[in-house]
Every structure is written in structure tokens, then in C-alpha cells.
Amino acid sequence: MPEEELTLDQIRKMAAEIGMTRLSDEHLKQLLRATKAARVRREVLAADLGPADEPAHVYTLDTGGSR
Amino acid sequence: MTDLPWLTVAEAAELLRGKKLSPVEYAKALIARIERHDSKLNAFLRFAPELALEDARRAETEIARGGWRGPFHGVPYGLKDIVDYAGLPTTSHSKILKDNVATADAAVAQKLRAAGGVFMGKLSTHEFAIGGPSFDLPWPPARNPWNRDYFCGGSSSGSGAATAAGFLPAAIGTDTGGSVRNPAAMCGVAGIKPTYGVVSRRGVFPLAFSLDHVGALTRTVRDNALMLDLIAGHDPLDPGSVNRATGGYTAQLERGVKGLRIGVIRHFYTRDMEADPEMTAGIDAAIAKLGELGAEVREIKTDPLPDWLACNRTILTSEAFAIHEKWLRERPQDYGARARERLLGGAFVRAADYVNATRVRRRMTDAFHALFSEIDVAVTASSLDPPCRIDDDDAIERTYGRQARAPFNVTGGPALSVPVGFTKAGLPLAMQIVGAPFSEALIYRVAHAYERAAGWVERHPQL
Numbered sequence: 001m002p003e004e005e006l007t008l009d010q011i012r013k014m015a016a017e018i019g020m021t022r023l024s025d026e027h028l029k030q031l032l033r034a035t036k037a038a039r040v041r042r043e044v045l046a047a048d049l050g051p052a053d054e055p056a057h058v059y060t061l062d063t064g065g066s067r
Numbered sequence: 068m069t070d071l072p073w074l075t076v077a078e079a080a081e082l083l084r085g086k087k088l089s090p091v092e093y094a095k096a097l098i099a100r101i102e103r104h105d106s107k108l109n110a111f112l113r114f115a116p117e118l119a120l121e122d123a124r125r126a127e128t129e130i131a132r133g134g135w136r137g138p139f140h141g142v143p144y145g146l147k148d149i150v151d152y153a154g155l156p157t158t159s160h161s162k163i164l165k166d167n168v169a170t171a172d173a174a175v176a177q178k179l180r181a182a183g184g185v186f187m188g189k190l191s192t193h194e195f196a197i198g199g200p201s202f203d204l205p206w207p208p209a210r211n212p213w214n215r216d217y218f219c220g221g222s223s224s225g226s227g228a229a230t231a232a233g234f235l236p237a238a239i240g241t242d243t244g245g246s247v248r249n250p251a252a253m254c255g256v257a258g259i260k261p262t263y264g265v266v267s268r269r270g271v272f273p274l275a276f277s278l279d280h281v282g283a284l285t286r287t288v289r290d291n292a293l294m295l296d297l298i299a300g301h302d303p304l305d306p307g308s309v310n311r312a313t314g315g316y317t318a319q320l321e322r323g324v325k326g327l328r329i330g331v332i333r334h335f336y337t338r339d340m341e342a343d344p345e346m347t348a349g350i351d352a353a354i355a356k357l358g359e360l361g362a363e364v365r366e367i368k369t370d371p372l373p374d375w376l377a378c379n380r381t382i383l384t385s386e387a388f389a390i391h392e393k394w395l396r397e398r399p400q401d402y403g404a405r406a407r408e409r410l411l412g413g414a415f416v417r418a419a420d421y422v423n424a425t426r427v428r429r430r431m432t433d434a435f436h437a438l439f440s441e442i443d444v445a446v447t448a449s450s451l452d453p454p455c456r457i458d459d460d461d462a463i464e465r466t467y468g469r470q471a472r473a474p475f476n477v478t479g480g481p482a483l484s485v486p487v488g489f490t491k492a493g494l495p496l497a498m499q500i501v502g503a504p505f506s507e508a509l510i511y512r513v514a515h516a517y518e519r520a521a522g523w524v525e526r527h528p529q530l
Binding site: 014018021022027034035037041042044049053055 | 277412423426430
């Protein structure tokens with residue numbers, strides 16, 4: 001189901017919740033556009049990953065250090 | 068000697084080693100050219116002629132005493148201004164860091180200094196290697212030497228512009244979503260993003276840890292290989308550095324392409340996104356030339372370009388936001404508009420989205436690298452459009468994401484952008500040659516064969 005369209009008021013509240021209280025209205029419009037673009041990317045990446053599909057970076061211990 | 072601005076590193080090294088060219092004379096010629104023309108191009112954020120002359124005098128004395136150190140001894144170079152050079156500010160082209168003086172050299176700067184290179188200055192970038200071209204920063208954006216009204220690509224903008232303009236034969240850039248190869252493509256020079264971990268990122272301001280690469284921009288493929296020979300190598304102080312032998316990147320240059328298997332990722336620029344017709348024609352002509360030279364050329368398929376781009380951008384914006392969150396919270400007004408909007412894109416990426424992007428990254432990368440059991444290298448587009456006007460905001464936004472470079476930041480494999488001609492309006496066209504991890508020497512071999520047959524390197528911009 002498609003997500004509800006984000007509004008400027010909603011993004012203002014979301015920004016405040018993570019401490020971004022100094023964004024001007026213009027900055028908030030930018031945040032809104034950028035967040036919408038990120039959500040579009042999420043849809044593109046909604047691939048059929050299986051439980052065993054590992055991330056590109058897994059924690060291993062090799063010769064002398066962690067990666 | 069009248070053609071000093073167009074000397075290649077290889078040619079200059081030969082002359083300098085044989086004491087037929089003075090490093091001081093060479094540096095002075097380029098300084099004069101920069102002083103005359105850079106006010107039109109803004110390739111330098113901080114031009115350093117005094118430091119250049121100091122380096123040049125030292126090189127002259129050492130070479131005169133028989134102490135030639137190698138191909139970069141007495142050769143001018145520049146550093147993108149996210150790369151530390153001890154004693155000078157590393158501003159990242161941002162008001163945020165305008166007084167950030169580096170206390171030590173970055174690993175690549177150390178190597179160039181130790182090689183006796185002549186440091187000419189710090190080069191313009193997009194703000195924090197992501198926000199540009201921008202006119203709302205303390206310094207203007209670099210412009211395209213082929214036509215100063217046009218965009219020169221980014222984020223290693225000054226590195227591309229300075230190299231193409233004959234200000235320097237070689238420059239250092241960085242590449243997280245294509246930022247060495249974009250200015251290389253738009254300025255008509257060669258630009259390598261080596262395999263992840265081959266060149267140390269120590270002392271380079273990060274954009275996104277798992278996608279950041281340091282690379283080289285030069286006018287010829289041979290020079291690019293020479294520069295990578297110098298800057299590659301394990302660095303225990305960079306957690307992403309690979310501990311394996313590097314170098315030998317010029318070793319295969321003269322072997323030609325006869326019998327090599329070249330896969331063409333055509334769907335990136337004809338189906339997934341449709342490239343500008345002049346760009347497609349330029350790339351297709353270059354591929355035909357490789358076939359004439361004896362390569363076995365065939366089309367290959369990988370995941371769709373938008374999937375690669377989404378994967379790159381999800382990881383990039385998430386990692387970049389983690390780096391910039393404090394400043395975005397405390398002083399958002401001190402960023403330029405383009406950097407601020409692009410960085411804010413990471414604010415509300417969910418943890419699961421980031422992890423899933425890295426899971427997709429592994430799956431797509433494994434599948435892509437498996438193709439190299441049947442091909443030696445692949446070719447595809449670099450930019451899908453020729454440069455647009457630098458003052459055309461709509462065109463900048465429209466074309467910014469139309470590129471096929473970011474897939475190879477995702478894979479971490481090597482990718483080289485090389486010129487394939489010019490538009491009717493005289494602006495550069497380019498393609499990429501990409502390979503399996505650590506196959507840089509093979510990529511240079513293919514690129515050199517094409518470069519020699521095509522002859523584009525003989526053409527220079529009129530400033």
C-alpha cells in the first residue's frame with residue numbers, strides 16, 4: 001500500500017524529534033523533497049531478499065583486525 | 068619550449084630526468100598559464116605558486132645531483148580540496164570548514180611529496196564532494212575549459228578543469244558516486260576510480276565510508292597508470308585499505324586488445340535510461356573501434372541502472388548524514404543549498420532500508436563480478452548527457468542523476484572514464500571501461516589501445 005504523502009508540517013515534527021530545530025522553512029522544504037526522493041529509492045530497492053542474503057559488509061575477524 | 072602546458076607526465080619525466088627541462092622553468096610556465104586563465108575557470112580554490120616554486124627548486128637541485136626519484140619528480144600536480152596538505156586549510160569548498168588547517172598530509176599527498184612532485188595548490192570541489200555546482204559558497208564553482216559557460220562535472224571539478232586546461236598534467240580527485248569520472252568525462256580527460264581499498268583514504272574528508280575512493284585525473288591513460296602506480300598501496304591506518312601488492316599498472320599498455328573479450332552494458336544507456344544521441348553515437352563508435360582493433364565485443368546484461376543508482380544513493384546519503392548530522396542540526400544555514408538538500412536525504416532513511424541496500428549491494432555485486440568469467444572488461448556510458456550550461460539549474464538537476472558511474476562504487480571494482488570525442492558544439496563525450504576487482508592494468512591496456520587509435524588527446528581547449 002502506498003505511503004501517505006508527507007506534508008511540510010509532518011516533516012517539521014519529524015525534524016524536531018531528531019533535534020533538527022534550526023531548519024528554516026526553506027530548509028524544511030528541502031528536507032521534504034529529499035525525504036520523498038529517499039522513499040522512492042526505497043521502493044526501487046524493495047527486492048525479494050531472502051533471510052540468508054547477507055549485507056555487503058559483514059563483521060569478520062581476519063588477519064589481525066576486524067572489518 | 069612552447070608546449071609545456073601540454074606535456075604529459077611521461078614526456079615531462081623523460082625531459083626532467085635527462086636534465087633537458089628545468090623543474091623551475093616547467094613550474095613557472097604553468098604558474099603563468101594559471102595566473103592568466105584561472106580567473107575564467109576557478110579550477111583552483113587555493114593556488115600556491117610559492118610552494119610550487121619551492122618544490123620545483125628542490126627538485127632541480129636533487130635531479131642535478133643525480134637524485135631523480137621517479138616519474139613525478141619535478142612534475143606539477145594538484146589536490147582536490149577535501150585532501151589534506153599539511154599547513155593549508157582543507158575547506159571541502161564549504162563555509163563550515165573554511166578555517167580547517169590540516170596538521171598532516173593525507174596519504175596520497177605524502178606519496179606525491181615523497182616522489183618529488185611540485186604541489187600547485189588545492190582544487191575546487193562540490194561542497195563536501197556532494198553539493199554543486201553552487202554559487203552560494205565562499206568560492207565560485209569551477210567551469211568547463213572547453214566552454215566556460217558549461218558545467219565541468221563534479222565533485223572533483225577543479226581536478227578535471229585544471230588538467231584539461233593545461234594547468235597541470237595530473238590531479239587527485241575522489242569518487243563516491245562518480246566524482247572522479249564525471250569531471251573526467253565532462254572535461255575530456257582520463258579519470259580512474261580504482262578498486263576499493265587500493266588507494267588510502269587517510270586524510271581525505273569522507274563522504275560515505277563504504278563508497279569513497281581516491282583516484283587520479285590526467286590527460287592520457289599512460290599518465291593515469293603512472294599516477295596510480297604512485298598513490299596505490301596498503302595503508303594500515305585506513306581501515307578499508309587492502310593488504311595486497313599493487314603497482315605495475317603500465318605493464319600491459321602496449322599489448323593491444325586483440326583477442327580480449329569486451330562486454331558492453333548497453334542497456335544502461337539505451338534502455339534503462341536513454342542517453343543523448345550524440346553520447347550514444349560517440350560510445351558506439353568507440354566500441355566499434357575496439358572491435359576493429361581486434362577485441363571480441365558482445366553485449367552483456369546486469370541489473371537495471373536505476374537499481375544500482377538507488378542502492379548507491381541509499382547507502383551514500385545514510386553514511387553522509389551520519390557524518391554531517393551535528394552540523395546540519397547546529398548550523399544548517401552554513402551549507403550551500405545543493406549540499407544541504409542532498410545531505411538531508413539521509414535524515415529519515417530507516418535502518419532497515421540501509422541494511423537492505425547493503426544486502427542488495429552484495430547480491431548485485433556478486434552477480435556482476437560473475438560476468439568476468441566470460442569477459443575481460445566491460446564498457447558502458449559514463450555520463451548520459453554532454454555538459455549542460457552551468458547556470459541552467461533545471462538542466463543540472465535533470466542530468467545530475469543520469470549517469471552510469473555509481474554502479475561501480477557499489478561493486479567497488481575499478482572504472483576508468485576516457486574521452487570518445489566531442490559534440491557538434493565542441494563539448495567532450497566519454498565512456499567507461501570497467502573491470503573485476505584489481506584489474507586496473509587490464510583496463511589501462513584497453514583504454515590505451517583505444518586512445519592511441521582515436522587520437523582525441525591531441526585536441527586541447529582554447530582558453
